[in-house]
Amino acid sequence: MAKITLENLAHSYMPFPKSDADFALKEINHVWDDGGAYALLGPSGCGKTTLLNIISGLLVPSKGNILFNEQNVTQLQPQHRDIAQVFQFPVIYDTMTVAENLAFPLVNRKVAKSEIDQRVSEMLEILELGSKANSKARGLTADEKQKISLGRGLVRHDVNAILFDEPLTVIDPHMKWQLRTKLKELHRQFEHTMIYVTHDQTEALTFADKVVVMYEGEVVQIGTPEELFDEPAHTFVGYFIGSPGMNVLTADLQKNQAKLGSHVIELGKSYPDLDGTIELGIRPEFVSLGNDPLGVPVQVTAVEDIGRYKIVRTQLEGQALDAVIPEGQSVPAEPRAILDKSRINIYRDSHLVREGV
């Protein structure tokens, strides 16, 4: 088990990267705590798999260092890093039995026979695969195979971290939930540092203590699910997390007022003069619709009934503004939108402005 330090880490797949855009992974500096559960979340091509492969040692970064506890492992091969990895598609050794699969990493590390037997039977019990111990691994279902891939990591007592690369991709929806619960349980039991790559926000938010949101090769925010929801550090985070995502509207800022087109909205804080593109972000959950004359008039374009609540899609002088209203509430004929001012975030060039007072 280990604390993972990423030190000025960056990677480019080109031999001589010139500009920032040539980097698949832009420079990052972070310390990930021992025993933490981290999720790397982001759309396809954002660099999350690149980062994972650097941690596992399948890829040597172009710049920077990676440390497990105090040991620099940047140049070490995967087999010498003592990590375990679960891949997108289940990797099992077809010709071996379930038990042999689990024993494989131990046999390769020349662990004593009696200890192998003991650990394998423990693991079979933990993974609830005891009844299949002696059947060939190739006949199993996808979720059982993924359990075996995970088990090959867990049987080793020397693992620094367990890495997951979108491990639920090929799992049936009803099994996903079960497997995820199992993962949480194992994390509590073994307290391994776990890093989980996914593009599914539900998976990330339910699995991780801390979510690392990546966008275009950059880590845009690291935070707890609450932090990501309440204070997205980047408009992308606001848009990517939550369903529907955060409303982002271009605005003019004057101290504690924001001008949206011809309308003025009071803010909870006062901001200094800022240059660059200024945007106002608010989650649809904090936009209410009613007849209050203080609200800004909006045109409703669509209403989507999700069951427990309704999503109302509206236009505010040409800019999209979504609102979430309770199931029973009806949409007024000429609705006015009230924005909860304590929940408004201001963004300059897509990044959250924190200096308001």
Added chain:
Amino acid sequence: MEKTFNNKAWFLVLPVFFLVAISAIIPLMTVVNYSVQDTFGNNQFFWAGTEWFREVLHSSRFYDALLKNLAFSAIILLIQIPLGISIALTMPKKGIWVPVCLVLMALPLLIPWNVVGTIWQVFGRADIGLLGYTLANLGIDYNYANNAVDAWITIIVMDVWHWTSLVVLLSYAGLVSIPEAYYQAARIDGASRWKVFRYIQLPKMNRVLLIAVLLRFMDSFMVYTEPFVLTGGGPGNSTTFLSIDLVKMAIGQFDLGPAAAMSIIYFLIVLLVSWAFYTVMTNYDADAPEKGVQD
């Protein structure tokens, strides 16, 4: 749910049935016809029953040739399969050398059997052939026309040169289809090179190797052209394989009955051994049938 049966589909299979009938079943039936009858010319035939079969199965000449065939096929498989796999393992997986290697490997496959035979026949001659001349000058007594061992070595080398590529190409196709994650997982699990081969590459190549083994067995068991071109079955009877013997019997001696019976036995042996290979290779490593319902 009720299953609907539509037997009209059988009509669509009819053209294929006719083609197969003309190309395979009818000629085969002619052979069957000859094998159970005797003739003294004039297109007059008499029922002979199983006499020809008994004659073939009791002749030492048949067993001599069969033994040679089995030995030849065994040697060919033992050389070509491991050699083919090892070459495939060393071939590059990406880059400009891939097409170069593939074309080089495919070249021998494009050359007709009799040309291969002729090439090596000339190549091995001590007077005008590069190989034979060189060996003679090195003081090695090599003469495929006189020495049975030399003749065998020549035919085997010829076949290895001609057909190993097929095994290489099939194995290579199997190897490149293995997802990268398997190798990565093996590295993380600390597997040695041998274990990667034994537990990842070999099982993933199982299917293509089955095809390679079947094709190489059938082809080598039916070897005809190469020994025929090289020595015509000699020296003595040392390279008289079943096929060569069969042609001698059917066309040389015009013993149609025994030749037909021998053809059928020959055919059944190829079929039987191929079936055995298929069964063994598809069931190897398979699970015992599972009890209960699979979810």
